[in-house]
Amino acid sequence: MVPTTFYLGLSGILFALGMIGVLTRRTAIMVFLSVELMLNAANLALVAFARSWGDPTGQTAVFIVMTLAAAEVAIGLAIIVAIFRKRETTNVDDLAALKG
Amino acid sequence: MMLAFILLGALAIVGGVITIAARNAVHASLGLVGTLLCVAGLFATLNASFLAATQVIVYAGAVMVLFLFVIMLLNANQPVTERDPVPYVRELAGIGGTLLAGAFVVLAFTFKDPRPLAEGAEALRGGSALVMGETLLTRFLLPFEAVSILLLVAIVGAVALVQRPAAQPDGVPDELEEPLGAPREERVAAPRGAAPALMSDGEVRA
Secondary structure (H helix, E strand, C coil): CCCHHHHHHHHHHHHHHHHHHHHHCCEHHHHHHHHHHHHHHHHHHHHHHHHHHCCCHHHHHHHHHHHHHHHHHHHHHHHHHHHHHHHCCCECCCCCCCCC | CHHHHHHHHHHHHHHHHHHHHCCCHHHHHHHHHHHHHHHHHHHHHCCCHHHHHHHHHHHHHHHHHHHHHHHHHHCCCCCCCCCCCCCCHHHHHHHHHHHHHHHHHHHHHCCCCCCCHHHHHHHCHHHCHHHHHHHHCCCCHHHHHHHHHHHHHHHHHHHHHHCCCCCCCCCCCCHHHCCCCCCCCCCCCCCHHHCCEECCCCCEEC
16 A cells, blocks of 8 residues: 555645746646646645545545636636736736736 | 556656646646546545546546637637746746755655554545545535535626627617727717607607
C-alpha cells in the first residue's frame, strides 16, 4: 500500500505547478486552467487524508469541492465571455481598470 | 499498487507541465484532461471509487467540455503577445514554485499516519456511493443543500451574464444588437414623430 506521504508530495508538486501557471500565464482562460490544477491537487491531498484516518468525511469534502468548482467554472467562463464581448481581449494585464 | 501510483503520478505531472507551458490553449486543456484522468485513477487507488467516477464524469467530462467550448468561442487559441508586466516573472515564478513544491514535500514527509493504513482503507469500505451518501445526507446535510442552492444560483448567473440584451421595441435604436466593431453611423434612429398615433376620431395615422 502506497504511503500517504507520497500522495501528499505529489499533491504539493501539482499545486506548485498550478501556482506557476497562475503567475506566468497572461490569458484569463489559462489562469483558470491553472486554478483547476491547484483545486485538484488539494482534492488529492484530502482523499489521501481520508484514507489515512479511515473516515469518509474527507471524501465528502472533495465531493463538495468538485461541485463548487463546477459552479465556479460556469460563472467564471461566463464572466470571461462577457468581458471578451465588451473588450475584445482576455489578457489579464489589459483588464486592469480596477487597479486603483 | 506502487507501480500504478508511480505511473499515474508521473503522467499527472507531465499533464500539469503541458497545462502551464503549452502555447496553444486547446493543447493546455488536453494536458489538464490528462492530469484529471490520472487524479481519478489515483482516487481509485485511495479507496475512493465513487469520487473517481465523479472526477471523470464531472471534471474530465463536463468542466473540460465547457473550457474547450469557451476557448473555441473566443478563438483564444492564438498565442498572446508575451509582454511580462514584471521583469523576470517566469524565473521568479519558477523559483517560487520549486521552493513551494520542496516545502510541501518536506512537510509531507513529516506526516505520520494516525492508524495503520490497511485499517483506514478497510474503514472506508471502498468509498462507494453508499458510504458517500450516508455521510452526505446525515452529517453534511446542510452543506449539501447549500451547494444545491449554489448550483442553482450559478446556472441563473451564467445565463444572465452571457445573455445579450433583449431586442428593443420598434423606434428605439437597439445598438447593442449589432456585432462588435460594426460601424455605428449606418444605423439611423427612427424619428420620434413617425410613431403611429391614435387620433381623436379613432383613426390610426402615421
